[in-house]
Amino acid sequence: MIVTRITKCGRSRSIVRLESGLSFPLYSSELSKFDTEEGRDLSDEALQQIMTQILPSRCIKRAMNLLQKKTFAEGELRKKLIEGGYPDEIADKAIEYVKSYGYIDDVRYASDYIRYHSSQGRGKNRIMMELRAKGISESDFEKAWDETDDLGLIEDTGEAIRKLLEKKHFSQDMDPAQKNKIAAFLMRRGFSPEDIFREMKSING
Numbered sequence: 001m002i003v004t005r006i007t008k009c010g011r012s013r014s015i016v017r018l019e020s021g022l023s024f025p026l027y028s029s030e031l032s033k034f035d036t037e038e039g040r041d042l043s044d045e046a047l048q049q050i051m052t053q054i055l056p057s058r059c060i061k062r063a064m065n066l067l068q069k070k071t072f073a074e075g076e077l078r079k080k081l082i083e084g085g086y087p088d089e090i091a092d093k094a095i096e097y098v099k100s101y102g103y104i105d106d107v108r109y110a111s112d113y114i115r116y117h118s119s120q121g122r123g124k125n126r127i128m129m130e131l132r133a134k135g136i137s138e139s140d141f142e143k144a145w146d147e148t149d150d151l152g153l154i155e156d157t158g159e160a161i162r163k164l165l166e167k168k169h170f171s172q173d174m175d176p177a178q179k180n181k182i183a184a185f186l187m188r189r190g191f192s193p194e195d196i197f198r199e200m201k202s203i204n205g
Contacts, residue, residue, distance in 0.1 A: 001042050006031070015085045018042065024055055025085035051090070059086045059094040067098065073109045074099070075135015110136050110144035118154045121164055126190020161191055161199040170203060 005017040009025070016036060017023040026036065034046040059081055066072065066080055074095060081091040098104050110131050117127050124145065131141050148154055168182045179200065186196045 001044070001047060003036055003038055003040055003042055006036065006038050009085065016042075018047075022087060023085060024050060024087055024090070025058075026050070026054075030054065051087075055086060055090045056093055059090045060097050062086075063094045063098050064103070067103050071109060071112070072104060073131070073134040073136055074104050074106050077104060079135070106136050106140045107144045107147070110141050111148050114144055114148045115153045118148075118160070121160055121189060123157065123160070123186075123190030123192070123195075125192065126188070129190070157191065157195050158199055161186060161195060162203070164189065165199060165203060170200065172203065 001022075002019040003016060004019050007015045007017070009015055012028045013025055014028070014031060015023055016026050016031075026034075030036075030050075034042065034050070036042060036046075062084060063077060063081060066077065072080070077098070078091050078095055081094060082088065086094070095104070113131060114127055117130070118124075128138075128141055128145075132138070136144075145154070164186060165182065168185070170179070170182055174182075183193070183196050183200070187193060
């Protein structure tokens with residue numbers, strides 16, 4: 001397999017790209033060990049050793065190091081590993097490894113996120129969109145939301161909206177433009193129009 005490009009990405013680390021499109025990270029000592037140079041052939045034996053012996057354990061170690069620093073959703077961690085130059089299949093194996101030990105759990109991650117951000121005045125819709133951007137599936141989100149709600153850890157929607165209306169000094173005397181501006185603010189927070197206008201109507205009468 002011909003090596004088409006070697007890109008330096010650190011003092012001793014490079015990304016090797018093959019003519020097949022496959023790419024992976026190697027250290028300088030490994031480039032020398034496998035006689036890896038642009039335009040030269042990488043033997044099947046060398047590629048097999050890289051893909052089955054070197055990269056899997058290194059990718060798992062990288063995943064563990066990342067998880068020691070912060071909590072990741074599965075999709076976030078996979079993206080981080082792939083950005084580090086690891087092939088999809090190697091990243092997937094590392095993900096399965098850390099999942100098997102409970103180091104990542106999307107429902108648990110979503111529950112923690114929901115509990116914190118709902119207490120900061122964010123509605124369900126916004127929290128769902130933010131978690132979706134992190135790779136949390138709709139089913140995992142709904143499960144996490146229901147479990148967190150059952151535990152009484154999510155602030156009542158009406159109460160959350162009323163607190164924000166108070167901060168905005170909402171009153172029925174405001175002109176329509178001001179009311180619409182506040183309603184738009186609350187929608188950006190993730191609350192539904194139905195809930196917002198219900199709580200608006202309940203204020204001052």
